[in-house]
Amino acid sequence: MTPREAILGKIRSQISVGSDDTNRRAAVANRLSNAPRGVIPERGQVTLAKCVDLFCKKAEAVQATVDRVSTYDAVADAVSSYLRGRNLPQSVRMGEENRLETVDWSKTPNLTRSFGPSDGSDPVGLSHAEKAVAETGTLIMTSGSANPTTVNFLPETHIVVVHSQDISGDYETSLNQIRKQYGKGRMPRTVNMITGPSRSADIEQKLLLGAHGPRSLHIIVVDD
Amino acid sequence: MKITTPEFKSNAVEALANPNLQKAMGHVQVGFIEKRQTAANGLPEFEALRDNARDIKNHTLAHLDLYLEAYSEKVEQSGGHVHWAQTAEDARNTVLDICRKANAKTVTKGKSMISEEIGINDFLEENGIAPIETDLGEYIIQLRGEAPSHIIAPAVHVLKEQVEADFRAEHTHLDANRNLEEPETLLDEARTVLRQKFIDADVGITGANFLIAETGTSVIVTNEGNGDLTQTLPRVHIVLASIEKITPTLEDVSQILRVLARSATGQELSVYTTFSTGPRRETDVDGPDEYHVILLDNGRTNMIGTEFQEMLRCIRCGACMNHCPVYHAVGGHAYGWVYPGPMGAVLTPSLEGIEKGGNLPNASTFCGRCESVCPMHIPLPKMMRHWREREFERNLNPAAQRWGLKIWAWIARHPGLYSIGARVAAKGIATLAGKNGRLSSLPLAGGWTKYRDLPAPEGQTFQQLWRARGGR
Numbered sequence: 140m141t142p143r144e145a146i147l148g149k150i151r152s153q154i155s156v157g158s159d160d161t162n163r164r165a166a167v168a169n170r171l172s173n174a175p176r177g178v179i180p181e182r183g184q185v186t187l188a189k190c191v192d193l194f195c196k197k198a199e200a201v202q203a204t205v206d207r208v209s210t211y212d213a214v215a216d217a218v219s220s221y222l223r224g225r226n227l228p229q230s231v232r233m234g235e236e237n238r239l240e241t242v243d244w245s246k247t248p249n250l251t252r253s254f255g256p257s258d259g260s261d262p263v264g265l266s267h268a269e270k271a272v273a274e275t276g277t278l279i280m281t282s283g284s285a286n287p288t289t290v291n292f293l294p295e296t297h298i299v300v301v302h303s304q305d306i307s308g309d310y311e312t313s314l315n316q317i318r319k320q321y322g323k324g325r326m327p328r329t330v331n332m333i334t335g336p337s338r339s340a341d342i343e344q345k346l347l348l349g350a351h352g353p354r355s356l357h358i359i360v361v362d363d
Numbered sequence: 364m365k366i367t368t369p370e371f372k373s374n375a376v377e378a379l380a381n382p383n384l385q386k387a388m389g390h391v392q393v394g395f396i397e398k399r400q401t402a403a404n405g406l407p408e409f410e411a412l413r414d415n416a417r418d419i420k421n422h423t424l425a426h427l428d429l430y431l432e433a434y435s436e437k438v439e440q441s442g443g444h445v446h447w448a449q450t451a452e453d454a455r456n457t458v459l460d461i462c463r464k465a466n467a468k469t470v471t472k473g474k475s476m477i478s479e480e481i482g483i484n485d486f487l488e489e490n491g492i493a494p495i496e497t498d499l500g501e502y503i504i505q506l507r508g509e510a511p512s513h514i515i516a517p518a519v520h521v522l523k524e525q526v527e528a529d530f531r532a533e534h535t536h537l538d539a540n541r542n543l544e545e546p547e548t549l550l551d552e553a554r555t556v557l558r559q560k561f562i563d564a565d566v567g568i569t570g571a572n573f574l575i576a577e578t579g580t581s582v583i584v585t586n587e588g589n590g591d592l593t594q595t596l597p598r599v600h601i602v603l604a605s606i607e608k609i610t611p612t613l614e615d616v617s618q619i620l621r622v623l624a625r626s627a628t629g630q631e632l633s634v635y636t637t638f639s640t641g642p643r644r645e646t647d648v649d650g651p652d653e654y655h656v657i658l659l660d661n662g663r664t665n666m667i668g669t670e671f672q673e674m675l676r677c678i679r680c681g682a683c684m685n686h687c688p689v690y691h692a693v694g695g696h697a698y699g700w701v702y703p704g705p706m707g708a709v710l711t712p713s714l715e716g717i718e719k720g721g722n723l724p725n726a727s728t729f730c731g732r733c734e735s736v737c738p739m740h741i742p743l744p745k746m747m748r749h750w751r752e753r754e755f756e757r758n759l760n761p762a763a764q765r766w767g768l769k770i771w772a773w774i775a776r777h778p779g780l781y782s783i784g785a786r787v788a789a790k791g792i793a794t795l796a797g798k799n800g801r802l803s804s805l806p807l808a809g810g811w812t813k814y815r816d817l818p819a820p821e822g823q824t825f826q827q828l829w830r831a832r833g834g835r
Binding site for chain 2: 141142143145146147149150151153154155156160163164166167170171174175176177178179180181197201234255256258259274275277282283284287288289291292293309310311314315318324325326327328329330331332333334335336337338339340341342343344345347349350351352353
């Protein structure tokens with residue numbers, strides 16, 4: 140008997156499954172295919188405009204900073220001025236992301252962009268969120284060459300662009316959108332839900348920002 | 364790890380006499396409780412979500428075999444490997460096997476209680492592989508050679524001065540005159556030292572808060588980002604998870620996530636909730652080449668179908684210990700194994716046997732706070748009572764205690780006698796206590812009166828009052 144058979148067999152005997160478990164199989168198949176949504180907090184069930192406002196408020200409540208711009212072209216200047224304001228070098232690490240390629244970067248000639256995963260030597264990472272969730276100010280990032288996972292974690296400063304249309308009220312709605320995008324039962328290699336900059340309270344329960352991930356998280360919402 | 368649960372009483376006495384521990388435990392009693400309450404109050408649907416979280420896990424446990432099958436099929440489909448481990452030893456050997464095949468010299472680790480349960484660190488070291496804990500709290504206790512004293516705040520028993528001393532002793536390559544007085548500087552130092560370790564590691568081991576049957580995904584919930592660096596940078600990612608972490612769908616995980624962080628740290632959501640499915644894809648430019656999941660039983664299947672099944676709903680938030688007066692007084696190490704507090708008092712005898720774990724279900728005042736804050740509505744006091752009953756049935760408790768209980772049970776089943784006895788005892792104690800109404804010593808209760816006076820009963824007994832009020 141393989142360990143797998145032993146464990147599954149033990150569970151079946153403990154549950155006292157008889158020879159016919161048609162109903163149990165049906166219950167499991169049913170839940171997996173229908174995926175009931177459960178209890179959804181009211182706070183996110185509002186118009187898109189209010190959802191975007193709630194997202195910004197909640198992100199700021201967990202020590203992220205938020206900027207709102209009206210076009211993708213304005214992203215270049217928003218990135219550049221944020222870096223200037225923080226006294227950071229005008230240089231970002233990013234993936235090959237189509238939505239960020241539509242930005243007119245020629246307006247910020249001093250800002251240099253390098254592409255690919257981060258090896259830890261980049262002070263600033265720039266990403267585009269796939270989705271965002273208003274109820275807790277959460278960004279949802281998906282892995283791939285457009286947005287390498289290492290860019291989310293290694294740079295000390297992480298700038299994330301999100302399109303206002305991609306913000307929804309609750310996790311269930313956003314994850315269901317990803318499910319539709321990738322196909323039922325499939326997921327990107329990594330999905331990162333990010334809610335504020337990295338932190339730790341492991342020393343005497345004192346909350347400190349910037350544990351192993353970014354010390355600062357700056358979000359640029361594009362409202363076009 | 365060596366289990367010292369049978370020595371709970373002497374562990375507790377030592378803990379109570381340890382001034383550093385008592386100072387550190389002060390931080391638990393204020394912070395966690397207030398933060399959880401604020402977070403719960405801030406979400407009107409919190410109670411409805413707790414109920415649904417309980418129902419989701421009940422449904423899952425009733426169909427656990429089928430969900431495990433569905434889950435493992437999805438993992439394989441996404442290019443990952445599933446390893447089934449019946450015992451801690453099986454799990455250790457599987458980890459070692461994978462590490463050897465990867466020619467691993469160092470292994471970084473995200474926070475995982477299962478890795479503590481199977482004692483993987485000592486085992487890897489014995490086999491020439493260096494495990495490096497990367498969660499700040501876990502890193503601190505690894506330097507100290509200690510076990511975690513709390514399931515989400517492993518170094519909660521350590522003061523910052525002690526962390527400073529540990530860092531100075533370990534990080535000897537750094538300037539001896541550097542300032543390390545503040546938690547900020549300690550965190551910075553750990554960040555810098557560990558950053559290189561992340562990059563150098565050959566294998567990364569994480570736990571899992573959830574395993575999603577629908578997609579074959581493992582989920583970790585963290586604040587520091589160390590778990591993500593652990594599983595993204597090395598060539599091989601190993602997930603250590605126990606079988607009850609299975610959750611059916613993305614929606615079901617979302618429901619439970621809403622009660623997890625709120626109950627644990629009082630956050631609305633932890634900073635990083637990461638979903639991992641299989642190894643790096645062709646479209647990926649980073650992430651591990653190999654993805655392994657080790658599914659651990661280690662005694663859990665014995666709990667299914669018994670009065671302890673509900674314990675398998677536990678999502679390891681730590682709310683029960685954060686609200687436990689016994690845990691506050693003695694800290695986590697006194698419990699003597701991996702899981703402290705009320706959840707440990709139920710789980711330790713379940714996994715390690717009542718012979719070793721029997722002291723823990725007795726270390727409770729049954730105040731009920733743990734159950735009242737448990738996001739999964741686990742009836743912890745009821746299950747501790749079940750363990751006390753089993754201990755009694757199997758003649759495991761001391762003779763004096765057994766006789767005391769037998770005499771008590773006999774009297775309690777004779778209400779007339781009980782009523783007279785209570786009246787006589789109340790009067791007697793009141794008379795003995797005299798004018799000031801307190802007794803400074805009492806036969807057979809010297810341990811209790813050593814630290815406080817016993818207030819003498821005043822007026823009538825409960826039964827007399829009950830009758831006088833017409834039984835209402």
